[in-house]
Amino acid sequence: MKKQIDPRMHSAEHLLNQTMVQMFGCDRCFSAHIEKKKSKCDYYFSRSLSEIEIKLIEKQVNRIISLNLPISEKLIPIQDARNRFHLDRLPADAGDTIRIVSIGEYDHCPCIGPHVNSTEAIGSFRITTHSFAKGVLRIRFRLKQTD
Template identity: 50%
Template sequence: MNEQPQLNEHNKQEFPPAHTAEHILNQTMVRMFGCERSRHTHIERKKSKLDYPLPTCPTAEQVAEIERRVNDVIAQHLPVTMEYMPQEEAARRYDLGKLPEDASPTLRIVRVGDYDACPCIGTHVTNTAEIGRFRISSTRYADGMFRIVFRLDLPEQGEA
């Protein structure tokens, strides 16, 4: 299958290092807390915000552990790759709850090494070495939602 499948157009341009860090953070939250991927997301170059439904507020130690784990994944210099699959097959493997009703019949699956995989039409780096250092700059817990605000210290040119 050499021909490029027709996918939905993306309605915004994310900052690829932060968007790829979002994938890693989402998987880290799923693994640590058994929660779903972020419910609300706002990704930008200067800072990004993600909200997770959690029954209790994580401790300061858990927040530090989230940051450590995300940076450990980034430091592995994992490849970020894509594959295409029919929506029916993707539904058997992934949560398609955020998929728009008019989603194309073929979905793009973005993989961050063996750490994370999910349907996504956003822009990403090609290797986690391009992300830089992940820093949680603030958190907030209200009404069962835990917000993480993060920033990236980007690598110098030639470091990645």
């Protein structure tokens, strides 16, 4: 049995992915390891990030969190989804509809994972370390609950 994914961490993963796409034009992470205390995401990338860039990513993710955007989901026909999203990893027997998870207007992504209801519940986002090797950028992060 796969253990339950932490909704706060997993929601933060969505924000980090969209931020990486917008800031660097890369794809969403191809691999993620999400745990309650610390998580990591791997991106296909061409170089290492500077400390300034890391701070900019943190700042942007925390800015979106502070906007307290609603996180919602809806089912759309799979044909519509094919025009808007990468569905490479979708199983062949996925059915006629697909669940799209939206974080305000910031991020839309097909996903079956658990999420919090709004971004403020994520807490504060911090990148602990990052590394680059063989075309893979790894970003490790933690969350601090603000309440």
